[in-house]
Amino acid sequence: MSEITKQSLSELVESIKSKKLSSSEVTKAFVERSEKSKELNAYITEDYANALNKAKKFDEKPNLDLKLPGIPMAVKDLFCTRDLRTTAGSKILNNFVPTYESTVTQNIWNEGAILMGKLNCDEFAMGSSNETSFFGNVQNPIDKNLVPGGSSGGSSSAVAAQLTPITIGTDTGGSIRQPASFTGTVGLKPTYGSCSRYGIVAFASSLDQAGPMAQNVKDCALLQEVISTYDEKDSTSIDFKRNDYSKELTKDIKGKKIGIPKEYRVDGMPKEIEDLWKKGIEYAKDCGAEIIDISLPHTNYALPTYYIVAPAEASSNLARYDGVKYGFRAEGENLIDMYEKTRSEGFGAEVQRRIMIGTYVLSSGYYDAYYLKAQKVRKLIKNDFDDAYEKVDAILTPSTPSSAFKIGEKTNDPVSMYLNDIFTVPVNLAGLPGISIPAGHDAKGYPLGLQIIGKAFDEQNILNIAYAMEEKINFKNNITDWWIK
């Protein structure tokens, strides 16, 4: 059985298409491994019995022309799934059962995949370590008591531990790429507007994007091809010509110009990150790419900008949780008292903190000083990228300023936690696609990732660069199954 879960998504698709394996055999293998892996706490809600039934039904009348034929998949618990509880990692949505399906997950089921369950995440995707989840922290399969990154921490843990062949996460400031980097997996944040936001629990609407998290670049390209569609239910969805990302995938990146931004050499960055970046530059050269030094002068202002824009949008989006229409309600003496108690008891500390920041920066007298200022700086950050893309086709940076840290290490200092996203946040602010690929290990043997940032709508190009570099890097994840007794 264990051999099945070791296969990549592409291999499993091939095995099912050539009838070497049935959907039931594959689903059973992943369900059994998931059941043995409860200590990772990667799942919030399991739906194994339904998954096995759906697999049986698929096998009775298999449609092998689909892109994900009978493939079991667990997804981040931020995607609404019809008739299956969707919590966003929050007490306030503890009992919420959607009556509709998110467009991204619907696209996945339309291609034949089968839902196995919902994966843990930081509450409302606000966190970088999965420690803000109401359902407890998640273990990184790399080592005990190590965070899996966040906010898509259940997703990164589940893919790295092979509890699901592939998954989806969401990325508002790094929530796909940082956990991918921490677990030795591949994570793509697509261009803003590439994947529909319909049915995804909203955090910061101008930054949120869904994307694939996978064991390798080819699998990642295949899932991106499935989830990226124009959707009239999301008014910010963009109608552009999408590639057949997996079919058009090529390792031929000869002559591609790759930019190295000097501002990403931040103060106090560990030497091993610097070394990894240098190694990455050599790999890119080996693949035939041309390396060009560039400047993104406003990089240092990206995090402060993000911590105005994201909480401002979150405070508006989360106003809907009032204990009236759905979710948790605390009893109160009157209507206002009910609202205040519901939100105080229903939201965790980090979410409350961000709602307060957002409310403050949008409040009367402070709007111009904070929110408008941040929107202007956001423009300068986007201009930096526009200028850089006059000279280069893509940009190469580290994914994170460090490897994964221990559970509890940064929970008491919000700013040090926020600094984790220093290399990923600018990409969201500019609405660009970015992919993190595993590229090496630190002295402790923990994985480190490199990020490739592309032009808007140029997912194919960064997937190709990642695909070419992946072969040269030849990364191997050290997973010992320490949690399986």
Next chain:
Amino acid sequence: MSIDLKTIKHISKLSRISVDEKKAEKLAGDLNSIFNFIEKLNELKTDNVEPLTSVAETTLKLRSDEVKSKNLRDQVIKNSPKENEDYFVVPKVIE
């Protein structure tokens, strides 16, 4: 700049999140360290910069004004904490 307890109480009221003294003090500490970090933006001159409101340089698509889904009453009410027939129920507002 410093955010005092009075400001915290004000934001908590606007946010509809009840905050006791202990929580208010913790929040004041956290918010002050976050705003110290945010103040960095004041180093930049932005008088002549257009604010960015949308990263996508496209205009919103128009669509025909027609009903696409209807009779969703049961679905809409299904997750409410308290309902009575077709209505959401809340604590009494008018005496």
